[in-house]
Amino acid sequence: MQTHIDALTELLGADQLLTGSDISERYQVDWSKEAPHMPEFVVRPRNTADVSTFLRYCSEHKLPVVPQGGLTGLAGGATPRDGEIALSLERLNGITELDKQSMTMTVKAGTPLQVIQQAAEAEGLRLPVDLGARGSCQIGGNVSTNAGGNQVLSFGMTRALVLGLEAVQADGTIVPAYNKMLKNNAGYDLKQLFIGSEGTLGIVTEVVLRLFPLARNKHTAVVALDSFESVVKLLNTTQSKFARLSAFEAMWNSFFQCSVGANPNLSDPFDEQYPFYVLLESENDALDQFQQVLFDELEAGNVLDAVIAQSGKDSDQFWAIRDSIPEVMSTIPQPYANFDVGLPVSQMEDFLDKVQSSLSERFENVESLTFGHLGDGNIHILAWTTHEDNSQAIYKHVYQLLNEFGGTVTAEHGIGYMKADYLKLCRSPEEIALMRVLKQAMDPNNILNPGRVLS
Amino acid sequence: MQTHIDALTELLGADQLLTGSDISERYQVDWSKEAPHMPEFVVRPRNTADVSTFLRYCSEHKLPVVPQGGLTGLAGGATPRDGEIALSLERLNGITELDKQSMTMTVKAGTPLQVIQQAAEAEGLRLPVDLGARGSCQIGGNVSTNAGGNQVLSFGMTRALVLGLEAVQADGTIVPAYNKMLKNNAGYDLKQLFIGSEGTLGIVTEVVLRLFPLARNKHTAVVALDSFESVVKLLNTTQSKFARLSAFEAMWNSFFQCSVGANPNLSDPFDEQYPFYVLLESENDALDQFQQVLFDELEAGNVLDAVIAQSGKDSDQFWAIRDSIPEVMSTIPQPYANFDVGLPVSQMEDFLDKVQSSLSERFENVESLTFGHLGDGNIHILAWTTHEDNSQAIYKHVYQLLNEFGGTVTAEHGIGYMKADYLKLCRSPEEIALMRVLKQAMDPNNILNPGRVLS
Numbered sequence: 077m078q079t080h081i082d083a084l085t086e087l088l089g090a091d092q093l094l095t096g097s098d099i100s101e102r103y104q105v106d107w108s109k110e111a112p113h114m115p116e117f118v119v120r121p122r123n124t125a126d127v128s129t130f131l132r133y134c135s136e137h138k139l140p141v142v143p144q145g146g147l148t149g150l151a152g153g154a155t156p157r158d159g160e161i162a163l164s165l166e167r168l169n170g171i172t173e174l175d176k177q178s179m180t181m182t183v184k185a186g187t188p189l190q191v192i193q194q195a196a197e198a199e200g201l202r203l204p205v206d207l208g209a210r211g212s213c214q215i216g217g218n219v220s221t222n223a224g225g226n227q228v229l230s231f232g233m234t235r236a237l238v239l240g241l242e243a244v245q246a247d248g249t250i251v252p253a254y255n256k257m258l259k260n261n262a263g264y265d266l267k268q269l270f271i272g273s274e275g276t277l278g279i280v281t282e283v284v285l286r287l288f289p290l291a292r293n294k295h296t297a298v299v300a301l302d303s304f305e306s307v308v309k310l311l312n313t314t315q316s317k318f319a320r321l322s323a324f325e326a327m328w329n330s331f332f333q334c335s336v337g338a339n340p341n342l343s344d345p346f347d348e349q350y351p352f353y354v355l356l357e358s359e360n361d362a363l364d365q366f367q368q369v370l371f372d373e374l375e376a377g378n379v380l381d382a383v384i385a386q387s388g389k390d391s392d393q394f395w396a397i398r399d400s401i402p403e404v405m406s407t408i409p410q411p412y413a414n415f416d417v418g419l420p421v422s423q424m425e426d427f428l429d430k431v432q433s434s435l436s437e438r439f440e441n442v443e444s445l446t447f448g449h450l451g452d453g454n455i456h457i458l459a460w461t462t463h464e465d466n467s468q469a470i471y472k473h474v475y476q477l478l479n480e481f482g483g484t485v486t487a488e489h490g491i492g493y494m495k496a497d498y499l500k501l502c503r504s505p506e507e508i509a510l511m512r513v514l515k516q517a518m519d520p521n522n523i524l525n526p527g528r529v530l531s
Numbered sequence: 532m533q534t535h536i537d538a539l540t541e542l543l544g545a546d547q548l549l550t551g552s553d554i555s556e557r558y559q560v561d562w563s564k565e566a567p568h569m570p571e572f573v574v575r576p577r578n579t580a581d582v583s584t585f586l587r588y589c590s591e592h593k594l595p596v597v598p599q600g601g602l603t604g605l606a607g608g609a610t611p612r613d614g615e616i617a618l619s620l621e622r623l624n625g626i627t628e629l630d631k632q633s634m635t636m637t638v639k640a641g642t643p644l645q646v647i648q649q650a651a652e653a654e655g656l657r658l659p660v661d662l663g664a665r666g667s668c669q670i671g672g673n674v675s676t677n678a679g680g681n682q683v684l685s686f687g688m689t690r691a692l693v694l695g696l697e698a699v700q701a702d703g704t705i706v707p708a709y710n711k712m713l714k715n716n717a718g719y720d721l722k723q724l725f726i727g728s729e730g731t732l733g734i735v736t737e738v739v740l741r742l743f744p745l746a747r748n749k750h751t752a753v754v755a756l757d758s759f760e761s762v763v764k765l766l767n768t769t770q771s772k773f774a775r776l777s778a779f780e781a782m783w784n785s786f787f788q789c790s791v792g793a794n795p796n797l798s799d800p801f802d803e804q805y806p807f808y809v810l811l812e813s814e815n816d817a818l819d820q821f822q823q824v825l826f827d828e829l830e831a832g833n834v835l836d837a838v839i840a841q842s843g844k845d846s847d848q849f850w851a852i853r854d855s856i857p858e859v860m861s862t863i864p865q866p867y868a869n870f871d872v873g874l875p876v877s878q879m880e881d882f883l884d885k886v887q888s889s890l891s892e893r894f895e896n897v898e899s900l901t902f903g904h905l906g907d908g909n910i911h912i913l914a915w916t917t918h919e920d921n922s923q924a925i926y927k928h929v930y931q932l933l934n935e936f937g938g939t940v941t942a943e944h945g946i947g948y949m950k951a952d953y954l955k956l957c958r959s960p961e962e963i964a965l966m967r968v969l970k971q972a973m974d975p976n977n978i979l980n981p982g983r984v985l986s
Contacts, residue, residue: 177763177877178908179770200771224714233714236691251961256875257908259679259688259942261727262950262957263984264966268723272716289771308632315634316655316744319774319815360774362817420711422632453633453712487714495717502717506706510973511719517972518965529718 077116080139080161084119087129094118103162106147106154107209108494113155115142115162122167124242124250124281130163131279131523132248138521143275145217146188148209150416151492153221153274153528160526165216168281171195179287180239180256185216185280192285201287204231208399216280222272224488229451230322230359231288233488235271240284243270246519256284269514274490275525277518291359294322295366296391299373299382300350304425306378307352311421311451313378317369318358324451325355325398331445338403342396345383354450355398357391404445405458412460413470417478418453418487427481428455431474435459438473439466454487475501496531532571535594535616539574542584549573558617561602561609562664563949568610570597570617577622579697579705579736585618586734586978587703593976598730600672601643603664605871606947608676608729608983615981620671623736626650634742635694635711640671640735647740656742659686663854671735677727679943684906685777685814686743688943690726695739698725700732701974711739724969729945730980732973746814749777750821751846754828754837755805759880761833762807766876766906768833772824773813779906780810780853786900793858797851800838809905810853812846859900860913867915868925872933873908873942882936883910886929890914893928894921909942930956951986 085093094103095117104112121127134141142160156162165186172182176199183192189203190210196203205218207225217223219241223234231237240255253266270278301307307326314321327335332353336344358366366384373379385391405412419427428446435442441462448455459470475485475498484502485495500508511530515522540548549558550572559567576582589596597615611617623639626647630636631654638647644658645665651658660673662680672678674696678689686692695710708721725733756762762781769776782790787808791797813821821839828834840846860867874882883901890897896917903910914925930940930953939957940950955963966985970977 175875175877177767178875179767180875222716222720224716228713232687232691233716235720236687245965249961249964251965252959253962254937255939256937257873257939257942259683259873259904259907259909260939261677261679261688261941261943261945262939263946263954263962264728264732264969265677265690265723265726266962266965268720269965271720273719277719289767292772292774312632312634312744317747319747360815418712418714420630420633420635422630449714452714454714482709482711484710484712484715484717486716487712488716490716491718499718504707506704507708507718507721509704510700510706510721510724513972514719514969517968 080137081117084130084133087133088119088121088126092120092122092126094120102147103144103164104156106149106152108150108152108155110152110155113157115156115160118162118164120164120167124168124244127244127279127281128248128250131244131246134161134523135247135521139523140526141523142525143220143279145186145214146209146212148213149217149221149492150489151486152494153490153492153525155493157493157527163279165214165281172282174199175256176201178256181285181287182282183215183285184282186214189213189215189218196287197290200290202290203237203285204288205234205237208401215283219271219280219283220273220275221490224449224452224454226323228449229324230320237286238267238271238283239286241267241270241280242282243278243280245278246521246524251278254284258286269518274492274528276515276529277524294357294359295361295363296355296357296385296394297370297382298345298394299354299356299370300346300380301352301354302350302380304352307354307450308421309378310354310373313373314356314358314369318366319360320358321356321451322359323355323357326448326450327353327355327398328446331404331447332397334404334407334445335397335400338407339396339400342393342400346381350380355394398447408458409460409462411465411467412458413467413474415457415474416486416489417455417457417483419455419481419483421450421453423481423483424455427477427483430477431457434477435470435473439470452487478502491529493528496527496529499529535592536572539585539588542588543574543576543581547575547577547581549575557602558599558619559611561604561607563605563607563610565607565610568612570611570615573617573619575619575622579699582699582734582736583703583705586699586701589616589978590702590976594978595981596978597980598675598734600641600669600675601664601667603668604672604676604947605944606941607949608945608947608980610948612948612982618734620669620736627737629654630711631656633711636740636742637737638670638740639737641669644668644670644673651742652745655745657745658692658740659743660689660692663856670738674726674735674738675728675730676945679904679907679909681778683904684779685775692741693722693726693738694741696722696725696735697737698733698735701976701979706733709739713741729947729983731970731984732979749812749814750816750818751812751840751849752825752837753800753849754809754811754825755801755835756807756809757805757835759807762809762905763876764833765809765828768828769811769813769824773821774815775813776811776906777814778810778812781903781905782808782810782853783901786859786902787852789859789862789900790852790855793862794851794855797848797855801836805835810849853902863913864915864917866920866922867913868922868929870912870914870929871941871944872910872912872938874910874936874938876905876908878936878938879910882932882938885932886912889932890925890928894925907942933957946984948983951982951984954984
């Protein structure tokens with residue numbers, strides 16, 4: 077490995093390499109909380125040309141590379157494995173252009189999401205990608221993992237907000253697939269190959285993003301319901317009656333109580349407990365329209381109670397109940413299984429019933445918390461037993477069930493390394509074969525994030 | 532060729548083949564109005580398995596195939612060329628499932644767009660893809676060409692509305708890439724390969740579509756403006772002030788007058804002529820909010836006049852001015868150049884000024900009409916000279932200019948056969964090389980729509 081360090085130092089300059097004890101824990105593990113693992117060394121290019129030089133060298137010498145952005149992933153995609161060189165994009169940082177008329181922003185891969193959000197807002201615009209890791213995650217990682225988050229229902233995943241990009245292929249070829257238009261049907265839409273492929277088909281170095289105007293206004297409420305059927309009915313109603321339903325976050329009572337209890341800054345907005353809660357947010361509605369829709373639902377008996385945020389502070393409190401995941405996690409025994417499954421909305425109730433009953437049948441003292449972006453068909457489940465480490469068995473058990481309901485093992489977190497063995501439970505053999513064709517065609521030496529996505 | 536007809540008759544049954552004089556003009560040319568061309572024969576499979584059998588045979592015998600849907604394309608993508616067998620998907624017709632709760636519809640490739648629109652509306656939902664050819668075009672073609680149309684600004688291209696699909700690869704492999712969720716990050720998003728690749732990477736046989744609730748209400752207006760700068764200002768204002776700006780169609784005066792003049796059922800809603808007109812439509816706004824935005828624009832002097840539709844009939848009349856393309860075309864001398872270019876909104880004015888001045892410099896008596904989906908960065912230009920057939924020279928001239936402004940030779944119509952030579956003017960050599968890698972990997976015998984997209 078020292079030969080390669082010397083050669084790359086010669087090619088790129090010593091300031092681009094970190095070796096030995098200079099490699100901080102930052103480069104050793106992502107937020108999935110796996111055991112940290114030292115990369116062979118870290119390369120931190122200053123620009124796209126350097127990324128190209130580095131990858132060309134790695135291809136020639138068949139050296140495996142793990143690309144790293146903000147390392148906020150939850151699937152082990154950026155955690156180094158044996159023999160891998162870490163490629164950190166953190167120095168490709170900055171906004172290249174903000175075109176207010178065209179409502180686009182061109183940014184380098186290592187730019188933190190929050191920096192982009194703030195730059196857009198300073199111009200009266202916004203990038204509607206938002207997730208808890210906003211301060212740490214980098215746009216290149218958001219694009220490579222097709223990040224989801226809190227605004228998918230109305231604006232789509234990150235994929236929908238990428239108009240163009242620049243990527244570097246495994247052999248060092250720079251692909252300038254820039255585009256600033258909403259519509260461009262000139263040939264294959266190559267950017268799609270690099271979005272969501274978790275760094276296995278190429279390295280995203282720059283991105284052209286679609287921006288939107290700020291919302292005219294926003295209203296937030298938490299409502300309480302009696303049954304899952306009512307939750308789905310409320311989803312359908314609010315989607316048709318609100319000008320723009322921008323969030324529909326479901327919380328089962330067990331999660332809701334756990335969150336309120338785990339976070340000393342939170343209080344339950346209701347006087348009693350209910351089986352289900354939904355945090356919902358609408359954009360561009362007049363307040364009376366927003367209130368009327370909820371009032372009608374109360375009158376009809378579909379909603380049991382509702383609290384409308386009267387201030388930004390209220391709204392922040394409601395969101396904090398949904399977002400107190402770290403606090404919730406700190407109250408449950410390690411290790412737990414942490415699901416990010418997706419299902420058609422129409423299948424969800426049956427699936428969750430089946431999970432409950434079959435987990436209880438299979439495991440002793442099993443407990444679980446359920447919540448998620450219901451409007452997107454994305455449910456998070458935390459499940460654990462008190463007696464022993466059953467988490468791997470719980471994963472296997474639930475993923476097997478999911479298969480019967482046409483669901484996906486990952487709606488937003490990605491496959492990474494940790495779910496690569498489960499891909500076959502939600503993708504057909506023909507799909508996986510075609511994925512291998514693409515991987516072989518674009519990275520024949522298998523140097524880009526090997527073992528992630530495809531095991 | 533008779534050997535192949537015999538073999539395929541044996542494999543598929545005689546009722547699936549059309550030969551000789553049984554091949555009507557329907558199978559010979561698309562709406563691009565090229566010269567009709569007889570395919571060797573036509574195959575009309577009844578199901579996906581038959582498509583697979585047919586393609587496997589063609590791959591083995593290296594027989595070129597031109598896939599056909601409703602043949603409403605404008606780029607020659609579905610017009611047969613020498614030696615090609617036409618594969619018509621028209622018999623794969625029907626709705627497999629409409630899941631109201633999940634707001635999805637699964638449909639076979641040969642189902643006409645309008646049938647799908649109506650089935651959704653019958654359930655209080657909608658598929659927000661709409662274009663003039665809705666009665667003839669088929670969803671498989673819409674997906675394969677990533678159709679644009681009138682609602683892209685708010686809902687995106689067809690690509691954004693496809694959740695999953697089934698496709699058949701060149702070698703006959705059926706790829707069941709179904710998915711009903713908004714979010715699914717399990718591996719590469721393979722459907723993207725088949726969307727917009729114009730049948731060159733595989734044949735789409737079934738599609739899972741995302742549906743939306745019907746709009747709460749709609750308001751339509753035509754406004755008159757003095758300058759292109761005002762048009763862009765209005766676009767930015769209405770995008771931020773309307774609940775959902777669903778259409779923003781710009782018409783230059785020459786087009787507007789020509790359309791009103793060419794269609795005896797239309798009248799000019801204004802008493803005098805203006806340099807620019809915009810047809811705009813908003814969803815989910817109260818009428819007074821809609822009126823107030825336009826009133827403020829009038830007060831500020833950015834808009835010179837505005838007429839708000841008072842009825843569905845008014846709105847239809849306004850749309851007819853925008854949609855009278857066949858009537859407009861009948862008034863201008865053949866052959867004309869017909870552009871579907873895309874540009875960043877911020878580049879559009881300079882580009883169009885340059886087109887005007889340089890066309891006048893280069894050609895005698897050149898005339899043109901300009902209109903388009905301005906909010907999407909998509910401009911249509913019709914240009915012609917009275918003296919001689921300059922249309923090919925006009926194409927070349929304008930595409931060369933476009934290159935300097937970062938534009939695309941096709942925003943929505945696609946490359947097909949007719950623009951394959953111009954792809955290199957708006958895609959980099961590295962992009963085209965990567966397109967060839969994909970084509971080679973997925974269709975090594977080059978049997979699927981050869982010569983389209985990649986020449």
